[in-house]
Amino acid sequence: MKKLTALLVLLFAFQGFSQELTGEQLLEKAIQYHDPNGNWETFNGTLKVTMETPKNPNRDSEIKINLPEEYFYVKASRGENTTEYTVDKGNCTISFNGKTATEAEKKEHKLNCERANLYKNYYTYLYGLPMKLKDNGTIIYSKVERKRFKGKDYLVLKATYKKEVGKDTWYFYFNPKTYAMEVYQFFKDKPNSGEYILLSDEETINGIKMPKNRAWYYNKNDGYLGTDILSSK
Known part of the structure; x- marks a missing residue:
C-alpha cells in the first residue's frame, strides 16, 4: 500500500509539473x-554524418555550416559517386565527382539548386534543434x-x-x-x-x-x- 501511495504521489507531482510549465x-x-x-546563433562548424539505410550502401557526408556568413556546404559520397553542393549567400554551385557538374550529369543524377537548398534547410534545422x-x-x-x-x-x-x-x-x-x-x-x-x-x-x-x-x-x-x-x- 505504501508503494502504491508513493507511486500515485510521484505521478500526480509529475502531471502537475508538466501543467505548470x-x-x-x-x-x-x-x-x-x-x-x-x-x-547556435553564431555557429560556424563542420559536421560529419553517416547515413545507414536498409539494403543501401552508407552515405558519408561532410557538412559545413557558417550561419553568420550565410554559407552552407555538403559533400556526400555513396558508392562510386560524390556530390558537392554549396549555397553561399543564396548562390548555388554543384560539383559531381570533383568537377563542376555538366547539364547531362545534373539531369541523370537529379542534381539541382532546389536540392541544395533542401539539404541546407534539412541539416540546419535538425542539427539546430x-x-x-x-x-x-x-x-x-x-x-x-x-x-x-x-x-x-x-x-x-x-x-x-x-x-x-x-x-x-x-x-x-x-x-x-x-x-x-x-x-x-x-x-x-x-x-x-x-x-x-x-x-x-x-x-x-x-x-x-x-x-x-x-x-x-x-x-x-x-x-x-x-x-x-x-x-x-
Whole structure:
C-alpha cells in the first residue's frame, strides 16, 4: 500500500509539473540544456554524418555550416559517386565527382539548386534543434503534455508553422529531469502519416549538445527507415 501511495504521489507531482510549465518555458529549459552559452546563433562548424539505410550502401557526408556568413556546404559520397553542393549567400554551385557538374550529369543524377537548398534547410534545422524553434514563423503551443512513448515518460512540446514556413505538425519529447531532447515526431495532413525519430547519445560541437544518433521510423507501422550517425571528427 505504501508503494502504491508513493507511486500515485510521484505521478500526480509529475502531471502537475508538466501543467505548470508553458511551452515557451519548456523550450527555454531545453535550449539551456543543449546550448547553454547561446552558440547556435553564431555557429560556424563542420559536421560529419553517416547515413545507414536498409539494403543501401552508407552515405558519408561532410557538412559545413557558417550561419553568420550565410554559407552552407555538403559533400556526400555513396558508392562510386560524390556530390558537392554549396549555397553561399543564396548562390548555388554543384560539383559531381570533383568537377563542376555538366547539364547531362545534373539531369541523370537529379542534381539541382532546389536540392541544395533542401539539404541546407534539412541539416540546419535538425542539427539546430531545439534552438531553431525560436525562428520566425514557428508557432509554439502553450500547453505542455505528459506522454509515455516507447516505455519512457516525456514532456511534449507541440509546434506548427505559418503557411509560408511549413505545413507539418511537430512534437518534441523532452526528458522531464534534464530537458534533453530525446524524440521528435511529425505528422502531415493525412492520417497515419509522417515519422518519428529516436535520438540517442550526444556529440558536443562548438559547445552545443547535438544528438549523435537519429533513427527514423514510420508512424503508421514503426517501419525502420534508417539512422544518421553524427561525428565531429
